[in-house]
Amino acid sequence: MKFLKYFSIAAAALLAFSCQEVDKTYAAPAEEVENPVLNSHADIVVDEASLANNVTFTWSEVDYGYPAQVTYSLYVVYGEKEIQLGQSFTTSYTMTKEALNNILVDEKGLALEAGVTSMITLYVTSSISNNSADYIKKSETITLNVTTIAATTAPWIRRYIHVPGNHQGWAPDAAPILWETGEDSGKYEGLVYLVNAEDPTANVEFKFTQGPNWDVNLGGNVDAMNPGGDNIVIEAANSGAYWITVEAAEDFSTGSVKLKKAGAVNVIGSAVGGWEVANDLALTCTDVNGQVWSGVCDNCAGGEFKFRLTGGDFEANPWEMNWGGDMAHLVPGGDNCTTDLSGKVRFTINFRGDIPALAEDATNPSPIFATVAAE
16 A cells, blocks of 8 residues: 555656646747737827827737747837837837827937927837847837927926034025935935034034925934934034035935045146146135135146045045036036136135026036136
8 A cells, every 4th residue: 555655646746747847838949939010100199188198009919939928118219319118018008198298308208399290210129038138029110200298297406405503503594505416316415514613623513404494304313314303413523524415205204314524625637736646736615605615726737627525534535526527517527627727726616506597407417516717
């Protein structure tokens, strides 16, 4: 009986193995898998009355030789720009005219001109989960005309928060600010001079406010700040210029802060004597609330230069935070700036930016700018 029992178990295992072998399937050779065919579509006219109407794109099913889950990706092209409209596990993709219109006219989308008719190109790809590029199949393109309107979504405008404290008189409406680093990122950064304005030998205390008032503010533990929390304190011996990074919840209900002290804000480059550390031109904070650092080079030779933070937490890597490029909107790691001025020349960098102009600029340029002027 034991023999029959073990025989039955072995037979069952063999049968299960055989079933697994039968069920095991493989994709057909890649060259035998046909490309999807994106079906033609009528021209699309978007207007205020039809924003809620759906637009559906369809294509043929792709057979990979076994019942695989196929992912289809729909792309749209205009000029040199190309974006993905969406993905589907079926042979169609549906979106509202409003959603399509906003993607097409958005500067980060295809940047089509609103209020005119433009010809766009579409195609669809299919793929399976075997990670082989050979199995990504692309359809022929189709073209159609689309008439757009202005985007119905409000453009993102770079936000900022305030840093009031005893370094500037506890006045949120005039305090230094930190600018948001990306679209709705909740991450804010900036350079702030933290020295007790009433007594430089005393500790610095400060907080972060969402607006130019005390209605919503964060303080307390730097790793988990809370609304109305205690002042954040820096001992007098450690006061100075700090690169501050705050990450905050959308409603400012919690947040964290990282502080990196800079020994100096400098200009370096051939314009001020060369690219060696010894030639750094140290700038002085001339406006705490305005977040301005300025200094004079007595023998500027003209040429290239950049701004950077050195010393303190940047001692090991003085190029960690540096700015260049267009002096109206300096960017981290940007190209070298240039000046034709020589002799006694003042270099100034502003980390606050032109708030009124930036508050209306949906292109969200860098708020940091610089000036170079003869003394």
